[in-house]
Amino acid sequence: AQTVTQSQPEMSVQEAETVTLSCTYDTSENNYYLFWYKQPPSRQMILVIRQEAYKQQNATENRFSVNFQKAAKSFSLKISDSQLGDTAMYFCAFIPGTYKYIFGTGTRLKVLA
């Protein structure tokens, strides 16, 4: 079965600090795409960052970066210089060959002032 596991239901971080959200997945596919989505209180799903499995280089988007370990099937998200606006639910997801997303259960992140 293809699954995504987010082992941290809730996390908190002080403003301006760095936090890492973990995500592991299971698939027998070799080519797939990985995503981190942010869902703020408005509940709009916002793409934070994506990674193609065939690329060894870790994706970065401004303050957001990933640590992609293909062999370990791990895809963690690092948020640097955390801001109050980063407070949200974060979902890890991947597309394992079909076009359907497999979502994790989410991590609720709270940035503290």
Next chain:
Amino acid sequence: GAVVSQHPSRVICKSGTSVKIECRSLDFQATTMFWYRQFPKKSLMLMATSNEGSKATYEQGVEKDKFLINHASLTLSTLTVTSAHPEDSSFYICSALNRTAYEQYFGPGTRLTVT
């Protein structure tokens, strides 16, 4: 990413009535759209895959006669909750698939309350 809209954003209906939710892809043609349901503080649960010009594919456990999906054009998919009951109250989210990018673009969601 592309823009996907949903209408209405909130709807309250009485038990036994039907309600239609529209999902529009505003700036690209989407042959495939998805419908999700999300309970409070939970992840998105895929309900069905909507394909333009053909029947929707429903996930296991989702009643196709209860949740009617129509994808009549490359920019519009609709979800109709028939004979709604309070247990159908939820947050419904649609997405449009960009096949080239292997990415889904999400609508802002619709909060359905059945009284």
